[in-house]
Amino acid sequence: MKTPSRILPLVEDGLVDEVIRRLMSGKEADVFMVRCGDEIRCAKVYKEASKRSFKKAVEYQEGRKVRNSRRQRAMEKGSKFGRQQQEDIWQNAEVDALYTLANAGVRVPQPYGCFDGVLIMELITDDNGDVAPRLNDVDMSAEQAIEDHTEMMENIKLMLCAGLIHGDLSEFNVLVDDYGPVVIDLPQAVDAAANNNAKRMLTRDINNMTNYYSQYAPELKQTQYAKEMWALFEAGELTPDTELTGEYDVIEADADVDSVMEEIKAAFEEEQKRQERMRGPSDDEDESR
Numbered sequence: 244m245k246t247p248s249r250i251l252p253l254v255e256d257g258l259v260d261e262v263i264r265r266l267m268s269g270k271e272a273d274v275f276m277v278r279c280g281d282e283i284r285c286a287k288v289y290k291e292a293s294k295r296s297f298k299k300a301v302e303y304q305e306g307r308k309v310r311n312s313r314r315q316r317a318m319e320k321g322s323k324f325g326r327q328q329q330e331d332i333w334q335n336a337e338v339d340a341l342y343t344l345a346n347a348g349v350r351v352p353q354p355y356g357c358f359d360g361v362l363i364m365e366l367i368t369d370d371n372g373d374v375a376p377r378l379n380d381v382d383m384s385a386e387q388a389i390e391d392h393t394e395m396m397e398n399i400k401l402m403l404c405a406g407l408i409h410g411d412l413s414e415f416n417v418l419v420d421d422y423g424p425v426v427i428d429l430p431q432a433v434d435a436a437a438n439n440n441a442k443r444m445l446t447r448d449i450n451n452m453t454n455y456y457s458q459y460a461p462e463l464k465q466t467q468y469a470k471e472m473w474a475l476f477e478a479g480e481l482t483p484d485t486e487l488t489g490e491y492d493v494i495e496a497d498a499d500v501d502s503v504m505e506e507i508k509a510a511f512e513e514e515q516k517r518q519e520r521m522r523g524p525s526d527d528e529d530e531s532r
Contacts, residue, residue, distance in 0.1 A: 249288045250275065253358055259286065266374065271430060276366060276374070284355065287362040289333075289430070337430040338362055340407055347405040348483065349398050350425045367418045367425050378424060378455065379414040388459035394423050395452050396468050396487055399445075402426075403476055404483050408433040408441055412448035414455045435476065442473050467491035 246254055246262050253259040261278040266285065268274075277286045341354040341364065353365040367375040383391065395417070402409065409416070409432060416428040435441045449469040457463040466489035474491065475481035 247273070247275065247288060249359075249361055250277070250286055253286075253361060253363075256358075258358060258363065262286070269428075271428075277363075279355075279363065283366055285352065285364050285366040287337075287364065289360045289362070333430055336432060337428075338364075340429040340432040343405050343407065344402060344426070344429075347401050349401045349405070350394075350423065351429070352425065352427060367420055367427075370421045375418040375420040375425065377415055378417040378419055381419050383459050385460040388456045389463065391419075391424055392452065392456040392460070392463055395456075396449070396489070398424070398426055399449060399452075399468075400472060400481065400485065400487060401483055403435055403445065403472060404481055406435050408435050408438075408445045409448050410444045413451045417452075445469060445473060 244262055244264055250259055250262055254262075259277045259279055263276040263278060263283070266274040266276055272287045272289045275286045275288065277284055335357055338354045338357040341351050344351045345353060352367055355363040355365075357363075369375055399409070399412070409426065409429060411428065411431050412426070416426065418425040418427055433441055433444050435445070438444075446469040449472070453463050453466060453468070468487060468489050470491035471487060471489065472481060475485060
């Protein structure tokens, strides 16, 4: 096929040898199958900000650190330079997240670098070499759904331990190869510790996955992984080795109102006695003596 204009510089630089075909066109990028030497890889071409339909990008970018103060000031002012810097950060966020998560043991495509808004990464395939389908295109048994759901919860846990939340996780952002689910599409990855929306986004990610798998295994709807994970994360007790149960018990002791009132009354009476001792005997008491 004809080489897309955004990939052409990579062909000229020898990073890509051939564009084989388009794999998909999404709200934030177009994805192509490309040949790099002897390997078949994937090229994700990010759309310009004005052409992206991804909503509420500011919510996702909250908490992302910019080391260069000049860049930060320009971004805050919204200048042309600042907008370009913000776009660069948005595009590089995915490759940074992929490297971080791959090192953390999360099943994600192996990244090979981002070049002028084009991310080169591993092409996820099945054992026959065909492109792996998205989760929403896969049917499964109840047993398989429970197994894959457990694996997805493990991936989300490892992501959280690495300080990241996907932020847009659903059956459309997961591929399925012969070894299970693979997480994709991470340019909006959220800083779990610095983003005020982190808990809500984690909960939404987990609920999206649970709702999907529960079509095949309804009992999964009873699980409480979001509450369990976030409680452990907030308490600093979530680690890659933490064994999740999907259960979350909130111990709520009903207040014993009568007991509390008795304590308040006793404290009040004690205070009255203390005040009386400080005032000393009354005039009537003195005269009687």
